Amino acid sequence: MSGPVLILGATSGMARAVARSFAEAGHPIQLAARDINRLDDDAADLRTRYGVDVTLHAFDALATGTHAAFFEGLDLPQIAICAVGAMGDQDQSAADPLGAAMVIRSNFEGPASILAHLANAMEARGSGTLVGISSVAGDRGRASNYVYGSAKAGFTAFLSGLRNRLARRGVHVVTVLPGFVRTAMTDGMDLPGPLTADPEEVGAAILKAVEKQKNIIYTRPIWRVVMAVIRNIPEPIFKKTSL
Amino acid sequence: MTRLGGWGRFPLAECNVVTARSEADVRAAIEAAPLIARGNGRAYGDAALNTDQTLDMTGMDRMLSFNDGVLVAEAGVLLGDIIHTFLPRGWFPWVTPGTKYVSLGGAIAADVHGKNHHLDGSFRSCVDWIDLMGPDGTVTRVTPSDDLYDWTIGGMGLTGVILRAQIRLRQVETAWISQETRALTSVQETLDAFEETQDVPYSVAWIDCSDGPHHGHSLLLLGRHARADELPGHWRPLEVRRKGKLPVPFGAPPFIFRGLWLRAMNGIYWRRGAKRAGTSLVNWDSYFYPLDALANWNRLYGRNGFLQFQCALPEETAAAGLKELMDTIAAAQTGSVLSVLKRFGPQSGHVSFPMPGYTLALDFPANERSLALMQTLDQITLAHGGRFYLAKDARMPEAVAKADPRAKAFAAMRKQAGLTEKFTSLQSERLGL
Ligand SMILES: Cc1cc2nc3c(=O)[nH]c(=O)nc-3n(C[C@H](O)[C@H](O)[C@H](O)COP(=O)(O)OP(=O)(O)OC[C@H]3O[C@@H](n4cnc5c(N)ncnc54)[C@H](O)[C@@H]3O)c2cc1C
Numbered sequence: 251m252s253g254p255v256l257i258l259g260a261t262s263g264m265a266r267a268v269a270r271s272f273a274e275a276g277h278p279i280q281l282a283a284r285d286i287n288r289l290d291d292d293a294a295d296l297r298t299r300y301g302v303d304v305t306l307h308a309f310d311a312l313a314t315g316t317h318a319a320f321f322e323g324l325d326l327p328q329i330a331i332c333a334v335g336a337m338g339d340q341d342q343s344a345a346d347p348l349g350a351a352m353v354i355r356s357n358f359e360g361p362a363s364i365l366a367h368l369a370n371a372m373e374a375r376g377s378g379t380l381v382g383i384s385s386v387a388g389d390r391g392r393a394s395n396y397v398y399g400s401a402k403a404g405f406t407a408f409l410s411g412l413r414n415r416l417a418r419r420g421v422h423v424v425t426v427l428p429g430f431v432r433t434a435m436t437d438g439m440d441l442p443g444p445l446t447a448d449p450e451e452v453g454a455a456i457l458k459a460v461e462k463q464k465n466i467i468y469t470r471p472i473w474r475v476v477m478a479v480i481r482n483i484p485e486p487i488f489k490k491t492s493l
Numbered sequence: 494m495t496r497l498g499g500w501g502r503f504p505l506a507e508c509n510v511v512t513a514r515s516e517a518d519v520r521a522a523i524e525a526a527p528l529i530a531r532g533n534g535r536a537y538g539d540a541a542l543n544t545d546q547t548l549d550m551t552g553m554d555r556m557l558s559f560n561d562g563v564l565v566a567e568a569g570v571l572l573g574d575i576i577h578t579f580l581p582r583g584w585f586p587w588v589t590p591g592t593k594y595v596s597l598g599g600a601i602a603a604d605v606h607g608k609n610h611h612l613d614g615s616f617r618s619c620v621d622w623i624d625l626m627g628p629d630g631t632v633t634r635v636t637p638s639d640d641l642y643d644w645t646i647g648g649m650g651l652t653g654v655i656l657r658a659q660i661r662l663r664q665v666e667t668a669w670i671s672q673e674t675r676a677l678t679s680v681q682e683t684l685d686a687f688e689e690t691q692d693v694p695y696s697v698a699w700i701d702c703s704d705g706p707h708h709g710h711s712l713l714l715l716g717r718h719a720r721a722d723e724l725p726g727h728w729r730p731l732e733v734r735r736k737g738k739l740p741v742p743f744g745a746p747p748f749i750f751r752g753l754w755l756r757a758m759n760g761i762y763w764r765r766g767a768k769r770a771g772t773s774l775v776n777w778d779s780y781f782y783p784l785d786a787l788a789n790w791n792r793l794y795g796r797n798g799f800l801q802f803q804c805a806l807p808e809e810t811a812a813a814g815l816k817e818l819m820d821t822i823a824a825a826q827t828g829s830v831l832s833v834l835k836r837f838g839p840q841s842g843h844v845s846f847p848m849p850g851y852t853l854a855l856d857f858p859a860n861e862r863s864l865a866l867m868q869t870l871d872q873i874t875l876a877h878g879g880r881f882y883l884a885k886d887a888r889m890p891e892a893v894a895k896a897d898p899r900a901k902a903f904a905a906m907r908k909q910a911g912l913t914e915k916f917t918s919l920q921s922e923r924l925g926l
C-alpha cells in the first residue's frame with residue numbers, strides 16, 4: 251500500500267499539501283511540473299519531514315505530444331494525482347476565444363491526455379488509482395466562470411467514464427471536486443470562511459478518498475449540498491441569477 | 494482588504510494581505526509597496542500589521558534539511574510542526590514560547606524566550622544564520638558575527654523579511670517533563686524560590702495579582718526533560734500524538750472578567766495546585782503549551798479583544814517593582830486571569846527584550862480602564878529601570894518605548910540603512926522606530 255505517488259502540477263498549492271499527506275503515509279513521491287527548478291525546495295521538504303524518496307519530472311500538460319514519452323524514466327506509479335488547472339480571467343476568456351481555448355486545454359485536454367496514458371498503463375498492469383482534481387465549477391455553467399467551468403465539466407465527465415471503464419480492471423478513479431481552497435488561484439479573492447478549505451484539508455481528504463476507494467468527493471463536504479441546490483434551480487430562474 | 498489583528502484582536506485594521514510562497518514572491522512584494530512580514534499572528538498587538546501590505550509568510554513553510562539536530566527551514570514553518578517532526582526522533586526546540594503556534598520567523602523577529610531563559614538564553618542562542626531579504630530585494634545570510642544579526646533578532650521584522658534560517662535543536666530522551674510544583678504565599682517567597690532553583694532548566698510561576706486573600710500566592714512550576722529510565726516501562730518515551738483542540742464559542746460574555754470571578758478562579762487554581770504540589774511526569778504539550786489545548790482562546794475576551802502587559806525588571810529593583818505593580822493591579826480591580834512570572838538571565842542582541850532580572854506578564858480586557866491602568870504600570874516599570882516586550886505591546890506611547898535608549902539607536906540605524914521606507918508596521922509607526 252505504499253507504492254510511488256505521481257503528482258502532476260506539483261507546484262500547485264493543493265498539490266503541495268497532497269504530496270505531504272501521501273509522504274506522511276510513507277509513499278515515495280514523484281513530483282511533475284513545467285518548471286522543475288521550482289520543485290527543489292518542495293522535494294527537500296518532503297525528504298526532511300517524512301524521510302521518503304522524491305524524484306522530479308518535467309511535465310507540460312499542454313504538450314500532449316510529449317505525454318507518451320513522459321513515462322520513460324519514470325516508474326509507473328501506484329497512484330497518480332492530477333492537480334493541473336488554470337482559472338484564467340473570465341472577462342478575458344469571454345472576449346478572446348483563443349485565450350479561452352488555452353483555459354479549456356489546460357483544464358481538460360491536457361489533464362485528460364496524461365490520465366488516458368496512465369490509465370492504459372495501469373489497466374495493462376491490472377492495478378492503480380487515478381485522482382483527478384476537477385471543480386464544483388463544472389457542476390453548472392455560470393456567467394462568472396463558464397469557460398473554466400465547462401472545461402472542468404468535461405474533465406469531470408471524462409473521469410466518470412474512465413472510472414466506469416476501469417471498474418473491473420483493478421484501476422480505481424477518484425474525482426475530487428473542491429469548492430474554494432486558499433491557494434495562489436484564489437489569492438486576493440474574498441472567500442466565505444465556512445465554504446473555504448485550507449489546502450491541508452484537501453490533502454487529507456484525498457489521501458482518505460484513495461485509501462477508502464471513494465468515487466467522488468467534495469471538499470469541503472458542504473459543497474455537495476450547495477451544488478445540489480444550484481444544479482436544481484430551474485433554468486428560467488437560473489439564467490437570471492448572478493451566482 | 495482583510496480585517497486583521499494580532500492575537501489580542503486589538504487593534505484591528507483593514508490590511509492588504511499578500512501571501513508569499515517563494516523567495517520570488519517576497520521580492521515582488523518588496524518591490525510593490527512598503528510592508529511588514531507576518532508569521533502566525535501570535536504577537537498580541539500591532540507588530541505584524543501594515544495596511545498597505547502585510548506579507549503572510551506561512552506559505553513558506555518548507556523544511557530544507559536536518560542533520561544531527563541542525564535544521565534549515567523556511568520562516569513560515571511553525572514550531573509545532575518542528576516538534577511533531579523531530580520530537581519522535583529525539584529532538585526538541587532549544588527555546589520555546591508558551592505557544593507552539595509561532596513561526597520560525599516570528600520566533601526570531603521577537604527573539605522569544607522560554608521557561609529556560611535563565612540558563613539557555615533567548616531564541617537567539619539556537620540561531621546559526623538567517624537569510625534576510627533587504628529593501629532592494631537582495632538576500633544576505635547574516636550570522637552572529639554580523640551587526641545586522643543583532644538588529645534582526647528581536648527587530649520585529651523591521652530589518653527585512655526573514656526567508657529561512659538554520660537553528661539547532663536539543664536532544665531529549667523522552668517527550669515528558671519531570672515537573673515539580675511548589676505552592677508559595679508571597680512575592681518574596683516566590684523570588685527566593687526562583688533564586689534557589691537557578692540550576693533547574695525550566696521555571697515559571699503563576700502569580701495571583703487580584704485584590705483578594707490570595708494576593709501574592711503563586712505556583713512555581715519547575716521542570717526538566719525526563720530521562721527514559723524515569724518513565725514506566727510500558728510507555729513509549731518519544732510518542733507524540735496530534736491532539737484535537739477544543740473550540741471556544743465566539744465572543745464570551747465580558748462579565749467573566751469582573752474581579753469576583755477572577756478572584757475565585759485564581760484562588761481555585763492555587764488551591765488545586767497546592768494540593769498537587771510535588772513531583773510528577775507531564776506530557777510535553779501540557780507542560781509547555783497548556784493554552785494551546787483551547788483553540789482561539791483569545792475569543793474568551795469577547796468582541797473588544799484584550800491587551801497584554803509584559804515588562805522586565807532588573808535584578809536589583811525586581812522585588813520592589815513587582816510589589817508596586819501587583820499592588821496597583823489589585824487596587825484597580827480590573828483583574829488579570831493570567832499573571833506569569835519568570836526569571837531572566839543575561840541580555841543579548843541590540844534590541845531583544847530580556848534583561849537579567851524578572852519578567853511579569855498579564856492580560857487585561859481591552860477597555861478604557863485597562864488602558865489607563867497600563868499607563869500607570871508603564872511608569873512604575875520605567876521608575877524601576879525596566880523595559881517592555883514589543884511582541885505583547887498594542888498601545889505603548891512613543892515616549893515610553895523611547896525611554897529605552899536602544900529604541901532610539903534602532904530608529905537611527907533603520908533610517909541610515911534605508912529600512913524605514915520599506916519595512917513598517919502599525920507598531921513601528923506608533924513607536925517611531
Ligand atoms: C499564548 C501565547 C503565549 C506566548 N508566550 C510567549 C513566551 O512565553 N515567550 C515569548 O517570548 N513570547 C510569547 N508569546 C509571543 C509570541 O511568541 C511572539 O509574538 C512571536 O513573535 C509570535 O510569532 P508569530 O509567528 O505568530 O509572529 P507574528 O505575530 O505574525 O509576528 C510577530 C513579529 O515577527 C515579525 N515576523 C514574523 N515573521 C517574520 C519574517 N518571516 N520575517 C521578518 N519578520 C517576521 C513580524 O513582523 C512581527 O513583528 C506568546 C504568545 C501567545 C499567543
Ligand SMILES: NC(=O)c1ccc[n+]([C@@H]2O[C@H](COP(=O)([O-])OP(=O)(O)OC[C@H]3O[C@@H](n4cnc5c(N)ncnc54)[C@H](OP(=O)(O)O)[C@@H]3O)[C@@H](O)[C@H]2O)c1
Pocket residue numbers: 258259260261262263264265283284285309310311312313332333334335336337356360383384385386427428429430431432433434435436
Ligand atoms: N483553489 C481553488 O479554490 C480551486 C477550486 C476548485 C478547483 N481547483 C482546482 O484545483 C487544482 C489545483 O489548483 P490550486 O488551487 O492549487 O491552484 P494553483 O496553485 O494555481 O495550481 C495550478 C497548477 O496547475 C499547473 N499548470 C497549469 N497549466 C499547466 C500546464 N500546462 N502544465 C503543467 N502544469 C500546469 C500550475 O503550474 P505552474 O506553477 O507551472 O503554473 C499549477 O501548479 C486545479 O486543477 C484547480 O483548477 C482549485
